[in-house]
Structures are given as C-alpha cells and as structure tokens.
Amino acid sequence: MEKIDYRDEGRFCSGHVACAGCAEAISMRVILNAVGEDTVGVIVPSCTAVILGGYPMSSTKTSFIHGTLESAGAFASGVKRALRAQGRDDTTVLCLAGDGGTYDIGLQSLSSAAERNEDILYICFDNEGYMNTGGQKSSSTPHKAATGSTPLGKPTRKKNMIEILAAHRIPYIATTSPSHLSDMAAKVKKAKSIRGTKVIFVLIPCLPGWGVAENAAVKTARLGVEAGVFPLIEVEGGVKYSLTVDQKTRRIDDYLGEQKRYNHLSDEDRRELQEEVDDTWARLLARAEAGE
Amino acid sequence: MNEQISPLWTHLTTEGRMTGTWRSALPNYQNQPSPCLGACPVNGRIAEWIKQVKDGDLQGAWVTLVDNNPFPAIAGRICHHPCETACNRQDLDETVGICSLERFVGDAALAEGWQFPSASIERDQSVAVIGGGPAGLSAAYQLRRHGFAVSLYETRDELGGLMRFGIPSYRLEPAVLDGEVDRIVALGIDLHLGAEVTDNAALTALRGSHDAVFLATGASLPKRLPALDYSRPWVIDSAEFLAAPADEQSDQAGAHILVIGGGSAAMDVARSARRHGREVTVLTLEPEGQLPAQQVEVEEAIEEGVKFVCGAMLQSAETDGTGVKLQCVHVDFETGKNPGEFSVTPLEGSGFELLVDTIIPAVGQDADIDRWSGMFDQQGSVIGTGTDWQTSAPGLFAGGDVASMSRFVTQAVGMGKEAAQAIAASLAPDIALPGADDPAQVPYERINTTYQDKHNRTRQRSRDVKERLAGFDQVQQPLSADKAHSEASRCFSCGTCIYCDNCYYYCPDMAITRLDGGYSVNADYCKGCGLCVAECPTGSIHMQEEKAP
Numbered sequence: 001m002e003k004i005d006y007r008d009e010g011r012f013c014s015g016h017v018a019c020a021g022c023a024e025a026i027s028m029r030v031i032l033n034a035v036g037e038d039t040v041g042v043i044v045p046s047c048t049a050v051i052l053g054g055y056p057m058s059s060t061k062t063s064f065i066h067g068t069l070e071s072a073g074a075f076a077s078g079v080k081r082a083l084r085a086q087g088r089d090d091t092t093v094l095c096l097a098g099d100g101g102t103y104d105i106g107l108q109s110l111s112s113a114a115e116r117n118e119d120i121l122y123i124c125f126d127n128e129g130y131m132n133t134g135g136q137k138s139s140s141t142p143h144k145a146a147t148g149s150t151p152l153g154k155p156t157r158k159k160n161m162i163e164i165l166a167a168h169r170i171p172y173i174a175t176t177s178p179s180h181l182s183d184m185a186a187k188v189k190k191a192k193s194i195r196g197t198k199v200i201f202v203l204i205p206c207l208p209g210w211g212v213a214e215n216a217a218v219k220t221a222r223l224g225v226e227a228g229v230f231p232l233i234e235v236e237g238g239v240k241y242s243l244t245v246d247q248k249t250r251r252i253d254d255y256l257g258e259q260k261r262y263n264h265l266s267d268e269d270r271r272e273l274q275e276e277v278d279d280t281w282a283r284l285l286a287r288a289e290a291g292e
Numbered sequence: 293m294n295e296q297i298s299p300l301w302t303h304l305t306t307e308g309r310m311t312g313t314w315r316s317a318l319p320n321y322q323n324q325p326s327p328c329l330g331a332c333p334v335n336g337r338i339a340e341w342i343k344q345v346k347d348g349d350l351q352g353a354w355v356t357l358v359d360n361n362p363f364p365a366i367a368g369r370i371c372h373h374p375c376e377t378a379c380n381r382q383d384l385d386e387t388v389g390i391c392s393l394e395r396f397v398g399d400a401a402l403a404e405g406w407q408f409p410s411a412s413i414e415r416d417q418s419v420a421v422i423g424g425g426p427a428g429l430s431a432a433y434q435l436r437r438h439g440f441a442v443s444l445y446e447t448r449d450e451l452g453g454l455m456r457f458g459i460p461s462y463r464l465e466p467a468v469l470d471g472e473v474d475r476i477v478a479l480g481i482d483l484h485l486g487a488e489v490t491d492n493a494a495l496t497a498l499r500g501s502h503d504a505v506f507l508a509t510g511a512s513l514p515k516r517l518p519a520l521d522y523s524r525p526w527v528i529d530s531a532e533f534l535a536a537p538a539d540e541q542s543d544q545a546g547a548h549i550l551v552i553g554g555g556s557a558a559m560d561v562a563r564s565a566r567r568h569g570r571e572v573t574v575l576t577l578e579p580e581g582q583l584p585a586q587q588v589e590v591e592e593a594i595e596e597g598v599k600f601v602c603g604a605m606l607q608s609a610e611t612d613g614t615g616v617k618l619q620c621v622h623v624d625f626e627t628g629k630n631p632g633e634f635s636v637t638p639l640e641g642s643g644f645e646l647l648v649d650t651i652i653p654a655v656g657q658d659a660d661i662d663r664w665s666g667m668f669d670q671q672g673s674v675i676g677t678g679t680d681w682q683t684s685a686p687g688l689f690a691g692g693d694v695a696s697m698s699r700f701v702t703q704a705v706g707m708g709k710e711a712a713q714a715i716a717a718s719l720a721p722d723i724a725l726p727g728a729d730d731p732a733q734v735p736y737e738r739i740n741t742t743y744q745d746k747h748n749r750t751r752q753r754s755r756d757v758k759e760r761l762a763g764f765d766q767v768q769q770p771l772s773a774d775k776a777h778s779e780a781s782r783c784f785s786c787g788t789c790i791y792c793d794n795c796y797y798y799c800p801d802m803a804i805t806r807l808d809g810g811y812s813v814n815a816d817y818c819k820g821c822g823l824c825v826a827e828c829p830t831g832s833i834h835m836q837e838e839k840a841p
C-alpha cells in the first residue's frame with residue numbers, strides 16, 4: 001500500500017472540540033499543514049469556526065480572523081489586499097467556510113471575489129446542511145436526504161456549485177475527500193501555487209447530521225467517491241475538467257446504507273438517485289474527455 | 293498574560309483542553325495471530341516473514357522462518373499448507389501463495405549459504421534423539437540452538453527419513469534436502485548413522501547416558517490389506533519402491549501397475565511409475581475429490597496420465613496367466629472423527645474387474661512400537677504422550693509418526709519443535725515454555741481491504757508434462773524475485789502492524805504519536821472514536837473499553 005503523503009508540522013492542535021471521529025478535523029489537519037506557515041486565515045461561522053476557536057483559545061498555530069457568515073469572500077479579499085499593501089504578496093490567504101456560508105448566504109461574496117479573481121484559497125467543508133445548528137437543510141443538501149427541516153427528504157437536488165464557479169472561469173476548482181488524504185494535500189499545494197481564486201470542496205460526512213457511525217466518516221466519504229456520488233475532480237480555468245478517480249466502482253446503495261438520513265428511501269427512490277448519479281457521471285466524463 | 297498581545301486575540305491553544313475525558317474506549321495496539329499462524333503445524337510467524345519479503349529483507353524473512361522450522365526450502369515444496377486454506381485473502385479473491393514464498397526464501401538461503409548462528413551458550417546436559425527424519429532433525433536443531441549437546445541416532449546411512457526415502461525428487465530435489473540437513477548438522481551434532489536403536493536394552497542404555505531422550509522413529513511398518521497376499525512376486529511394498537533408486541524402481545514393476553491408496557505416498561508411487569513409462573491406475577477407497585493427497589498432487593498425476601478408480605475396494609487378486617486379475621467393488625466411504633479413521637460399506641452389485649501386472653499398495657504405515665514393549669504406555673497404535681510429548685517414562689519424549697496419527701512432514705517438524713521446547717524447559721530452569729498463542733485470530737472483517745494490493749495470485753509455473761515424464765526433475769518452477777515480491781504484497785499481514793501510519797494520519801485529534809517501531813496513544817486527547825481501528829489495514833489495533841476506577 002502507498003503511504004499517506006504529507007507532513008504534519010503541527011499547524012493544527014489537539015484539544016479542539018470537533019465531535020469524536022469528525023472527518024472535518026482530519027481534513028483541517030491536512031489543509032492547515034499543507035498550506036504551511038506563511039498563511040493568514042479567514043473563517044466564517046460554521047463547524048470549522050467552532051473547531052478552530054472558542055475565545056481565548058485557538059486550535060491552529062496559523063493566524064485567523066473570524067468574519068461573518070455572509071462575507072467570507074469579501075473578508076478574504078480584504079485581507080489579501082491588506083497583505084499586498086504590506087508587501088506580503090506571497091502570503092497565502094486561506095478562507096474556510098461551510099456549505100451554508102458558501103452555497104447559501106455567502107454565495108454573493110464568493111461570486112464577487114471570484115469575478116474579481118481575488119488571489120485567495122477558499123475551502124468549503126461541505127457537510128450538506130446546517131449541521132452545527134441542529135441539522136437543517138442547505139442548498140447543498142442532496143436530493144431525498146432527510147434533515148431537521150426536510151424530515152421526509154429534500155425534494156430538490158443539490159446545488160451544483162462546481163458549475164456555478166466554473167462559469168466564473170476562475171483558475172482552479174477541485175473536490176477532495178477525507179478518504180483520499182494524499183490527494184487532498186496535493187490539491188491544496190497545487191492550489192496554493194496558483195494566483196487568483198481557487199476553491200476546493202471537501203466532502204464531510206457529518207456523524208450526527210447524516211447518522212453515520214462514530215468510526216465510519218472516512219469509510220462513508222470513500223463510498224461516496226467510489227459510488228460516483230462525490231467525484232474527485234479538478235477544473236482548470238473553468239473549462240478543463242479532469243477526474244482524479246476515473247472509475248465508478250460501486251452502486252449508490254453502498255453509500256446510502258451507511259447513513260440514517262436515507263433510511264426512509266424506497267427502492268424506487270434509490271433507483272432514481274442511482275440514475276441521477278449515472279447521469280451526472282456521464283456528463284462529467286464527457287466534459288473530462290472534451291477538456292483533453 | 294503577555295501585555296503586547298491585544299486582548300481581542302486568542303492567546304492560548306486548545307492543547308490545554310483534555311478531550312480524552314469524552315472517551316469510553318481507548319485504542320490498543322496489539323498484534324494478534326493471523327489465521328495462517330493458527331493453522332501452521334510449526335506455528336510459523338507467516339505474516340511477519342512475508343512482510344519482510346515485501347520489504348526486500350530476505351535474510352530477515354529466513355531468520356523469522358527458521359525460528360520455527362529449519363526446513364523452509366523443503367516445506368515450501370511439499371507442505372500441505374493448511375496456512376493457505378486458512379488465509380483471509382480468499383474472502384477477497386484467492387489465498388496468498390504462502391508455500392511458494394516460503395520456497396523462495398528457503399532457496400535464497402541455500403543459494404546464499406546462510407547458516408544458523410551457533411548456540412549462544414553451551415550447556416552440560418545432553419539429549420539423545422533417535423530418528424533422523426523431520427521430527428528428529430527438528431528437535432535436534434531446536435535443542436542445539438538452546439546449547440544442549442545432541443546425539444542423533446539414525447538406522448540408515450543418511451539423514452532425512454521420509455523426506456529422503458519417501459518423496460521423489462520431482463517434488464523435493466536431494467540437493468535441497470542435503471542443504472537444509474547439512475546446515476543443522478553444522479550446528480555441531482554428534483551423529484550416529486547406521487545405528488540400530490531398536491530394542492529396550494539399547495533405549496535403556498541411551499536413557500542412562502543422556503539427560504533426556506527423544507524418540508522419533510517414524511512409521512516404518514506398511515499397513516496390510518487383508519485381501520492381498522504380500523508374498524506374491526507381483527506385490528511390491530510402496531515404501532521400498534519409493535526408497536529404491538530410479539533404475540531399481542524401473543526393474544521392479546510390470547507394464548501396468550495398480551497403486552492402491554489415495555494419499556501422498558500413493559501419488560508419489562503412481563507418478564514415479566509414470567516416469568518409468570508404466571501404465572498406472574490408482575484405486576482409492578475415498579470418492580473423487582476427497583483423496584487425502586494434496587489437490588495439486590492429484591491434478592498433476594492426472595496431467596501425467598495416471599488413471600483413477602475412486603470410491604472402490606480390492607476384494608481379491610489372482611494371477612490368470614497373462615497378468616493379475618483383481619476383483620473390486622465400489623464402496624460407500626465415511627471418514628471417522630480421528631485422523632486415519634474411516635468406515636466402508638461395499639455397494640451390492642457394483643463389482644468389477646481390473647487386469648494389471650503389478651500391485652503396489654500404499655495405504656499408510658504403522659509405527660513399530662512393539663519392540664519397546666513395556667517401556668511406556670501406548671495410545672492406540674502409537675506411543676502415548678502428553679501435549680508436551682512426554683511419554684509415561686521419565687525423561688523420555690516421543691514425537692512424529694511414532695507418537696501421532698498426524699502424518700504430514702511439517703506436522704512432524706512441529707512436534708519435534710514442541711518436544712524440544714518441553715525437553716529444554718525440563719532440563720534448564722532458565723528456559724521457559726512458550727506461552728499458548730492467543731486463540732483469537734484476526735477475522736476477515738477486521739481487514740480494511742481498501743489499502744490492500746488488488747492484483748491476483750501469481751502461481752508457480754509447472755514444467756511441461758512431456759518434460760516431466762522424461763525424468764525426475766522438479767515439477768513446480770520457482771517464482772522469480774519480481775513475482776515473489778508481487779505475491780508477498782498480496783498478504784494482508786493480518787494482525788501484524790506494518791507501520792503504515794494510517795492510524796496516525798486518520799486521528800482527528802492528533803492523539804497518536806509515531807515511535808521507533810510503533811505508536812503510542814495520548815490518552816489526554818483521544819476521544820475514542822475508533823477511526824484508527826477502522827482504517828487500520830491489518831486489524832492490529834483494538835478498541836478497549838475503559839471502566840470507571
């Protein structure tokens with residue numbers, strides 16, 4: 001087997017308050033260490049903000065500024081400009097947000113930053129709902145998933161943020177999973193080396209929010225990748241799509257079976273979701289082939 | 293507080309918060325036996341040495357192997373490999389080719405001339421080992437390593453026992469046997485070849501002159517079929533046939549040979565006879581697919597043109613002028629609960645005739661223990677011993693075919709090792725008997741197959757059938773270094789930490805520290821989620837529940 005390939009340089013500290021078994025903590029550890037020391041962070045309300053902070057303590061040795069939920073893109077733009085004014089052009093501005101702060105209320109400020117192609121590295125920890133406030137649905141919640149506000153399952157599909165951001169023609173968009181840590185570290189490093197707006201989505205199976213076992217977040221994320229529900233991709237310049245994992249090796253049932261939020265599904269529901277995955281996958285393949 | 297820092301800023305890290313208090317269970321690193329180890333007759337640490345092969349440390353792998361078995365090159369050729377039958381990998385695709393890897397390591401040792409280190413201390417006590425077969429040699433080896441003086445008595449002029457006189461060279465080349473036997477003798481063994489220790493007086497004398505005696509004289513008496521007159525010239529004893537040099541074998545037998553028996557010896561006789569150009573039929577009591585010989589032996593025999601009549605029994609045999617006419621009948625065969633036990637019921641009206649020139653019965657051997665009458669208790673047709681191979685006579689131990697109905701070579705090697713350990717512990721207070729292995733073996737469910745190599749098994753190539761029948765050259769061809777490495781990488785290393793660092797990287801709480809040769813868990817921070825256990829590829833971490841003090 002190949003060893004996981006990144007170095008932990010101590011940027012993320014023990015003693016944080018992420019739930020036991022949280023894949024977001026695993027991912028933050030990779031990202032904070034892969035980005036490195038010469039970084040200023042921006043964080044908006046989210047699980048990540050809770051895990052990182054709790055005044056007067058911080059779980060990271062990287063400097064972070066806590067912003068407001070709707071303004072991650074704007075905060076990061078401002079921090080980058082202030083650093084540039086100080087002559088610190090090479091310092092990375094790392095912006096962390098959840099799917100609420102990205103897909104919903106923060107979409108306008110991210111879109112504006114992307115339109116201006118601000119030199120920021122934006123990470124969205126996507127746990128597909130407002131999981132820090134009791135588990136309500138967000139526009140990232142997938143079709144038919146049960147949440148506190150959609151107890152019978154969400155009637156509409158997950159917003160396709162990749163396509164929205166690709167339409168901004170920013171230099172780099174990627175998806176990563178806590179089941180593929182070397183890939184996550186490599187994509188963060190690659191993004192860091194690019195000037196302009198970079199956005200990376202990390203799939204975070206939420207243990208209480210999705211009804212996943214305490215030791216199964218990584219497994220669930222892996223099943224999501226293998227079933228093609230959460231394809232690992234890169235989009236360069238908004239047009240050049242490539243698949244990091246180019247095989248879909250499972251049916252969606254394996255992925256759904258790990259999560260209580262899909263317990264209510266009928267066979268017909270599962271078939272429908274499988275068709276959606278197949279369709280999305282086919283479109284992605286076609287894009288990837290066209291991009292080459 | 294540092295006055296320089298604005299009070300608006302955080303000025304502490306979370307490291308002061310002990311999240312370990314959230315926990316109810318703590319991971320525990322504990323190597324656990326793999327199913328192959330549990331199945332291995334010599335308790336070989338298979339997962340450990342295959343890992344060494346994987347890492348390119350062939351000599352290290354050999355050292356691990358010979359800790360339990362001084363004959364890896366031999367076992368790699370002829371072992372019945374229950375390890376492979378137990379292998380967890382079969383639940384994913386196919387078992388790991390453990391035997392072929394063992395042969396690869398054993399052959400490397402012979403090619404490189406690696407020798408056993410001499411005993412670290414020399415002890416005053418001496419042990420007599422009677423019998424130079426697999427059990428006796430294994431015991432002599434283990435006793436010498438502990439520093440005991442060992443005198444080895446063997447009735448024949450050469451060592452090896454059944455490995456030399458019972459296994460044809462197309463399965464085990466004499467050079468390989470010589471190499472692995474010589475290496476044991478080089479440890480400094482007082483050899484007595486051609487020495488008959490066959491009566492009570494001789495045994496009593498040895499008990500008087502040594503501190504302990506290990507009796508491993510094998511099973512030298514052929515079992516007799518009641519339906520066959522063994523005095524006839526057309527009946528040949530299988531053990532004598534196999535022990536004879538190739539040219540003598542060829543002189544002995546007629547054009548069409550009937551071999552009776554379904555075990556390894558029967559296959560060896562049949563396949564040797566095919567190599568002398570004879571027509572060969574094998575008659576077995578066991579139905580097809582249930583022969584006691586290894587599956588591969590039966591398959592290779594069929595490839596070599598041996599015909600099988602299974603599930604049938606000989607009733608009588610007589611010459612009819614042109615050949616030997618046999619009256620046979622099909623039977624219902626049922627195995628008993630102990631090795632070697634069975635019952636047969638002839639099926640009415642299923643009689644048939646066979647016409648052959650020579651009959652070679654190979655239906656097993658019995659231990660010749662009547663010659664020791666009164667020395668110790670018997671247990672059925674073998675010497676009675678405890679689990680430590682101690683007989684009822686003080687200081688006298690017995691193992692191998694003379695003391696057990698388990699008749700595979702590596703089982704004899706295992707018995708020799710266990711007896712040597714018991715003898716050593718009885719003679720020297722500083723030597724402890726090894727503790728019993730943890731019976732709980734790692735099940736397949738504990739292996740995270742995500743991290744396992746996906747490629748299929750690499751098999752040893754067999755020599756072409758035409759080429760095989762032209763002589764007695766080794767049938768199974770060794771793995772190349774590349775193929776051996778690739779096969780080794782298929783091993784799950786069940787229950788054995790491979791230091792992959794998955795536990796370290798998947799810990800959300802940075803509670804796992806890498807140490808030299810292992811890991812430690814920081815109980816101050818570990819929240820007890822169990823991700824390290826879930827993502828461990830080998831099942832060598834366990835969650836251990838913590839109880840309130």
